[in-house]
Amino acid sequence: MHSQNIIDIKNLSYRYDKELVLENVNLSIPEGAFLGLVGPNGSGKSTIIKLILGLLKAQMGEIKLFGQDSNRFKDWHRIGFVSQKANSFNTGFPATVYEVVASGLTQKLGLFKMMKKHHHQKVQEVLESVGLSSFATRNIGELSGGQQQRVFIARALVSDPKLLILDEPTVGVDAQNVQSFYEMLDQLNKKDGITLLLVTHDIGTITDKVTHVACLNKCLHFHGLTQEFEQLKNNDLSQFYGHDVHVLTHNHDHHHCHGGTHQ
Secondary structure, three states: OOOOEEEEEEEEEEEEOOEEEEEEEEEEEEOOOEEEEEOOOOOOHHHHHHHHOOOOOOOEEEEEEOOEEOOOOOOHHHEEEEOHHHHOOOOOOOOEHHHHHHHHHHHHHOOOOOOOHHHHHHHHHHHHHOOOHHHOOOEHHHOOHHHHHHHHHHHHHOOOOOEEEEEOOOOOOOHHHHHHHHHHHHHHHHOOOOEEEEEOOOHHHHOOOOOEEEEEEOEEEEEEEHHHHHHOOHHHHHHHHOOOHHHOOOOOOOOOOOOOOOO
């Protein structure tokens, strides 16, 4: 039996004023997948995330979340989101790691409801899954950027989401910790069965972890299994992008989309 697609995007286009930032995007994310979404700056990655999260309304095309039209979707606790800015806490912020993670339950509990024993257990459990059990009583401001980012992942996980969206989560994480950070995401995906959508500039580092890759630059230039992505030679991929793949991280002019997506 086919597992359900967690996200189904069909013929999605979006413009800000006159500028078309997404053009006819078709993208599906099956349950249990770990998708790396890659593309240069200004390629529409943050717009597509905002559309999935319901922060923007689709203008053309449709987005389905768990099989339901995103405009009617109500179960937002099933989707966790960790932004790039999550780890910019100043050192004086007066909250413990435990309190920050527990605050992820307020959506489910309502602000003033008392936490029950099983809620406390859940907080402990997610702290363990991000490798921070021993940090529960520490002030979040004392942690490194990478540790803070793990706290925000735990905060997103505490309400039991089925899908976790991470926007450039390794910004501000030093190189030696990046690999263990990706290993933790790998565990969340493979062991805990959470579907992951990772926006990244760092696709080369994680092709051994992600199951699917999508290359976005206004249109979707590639969408498929990681093995298919790795089989593409640099010159093949530059066809999709219209420029050399080595400059994925740099700004450049938009070009018109040509051809269909590579499925």
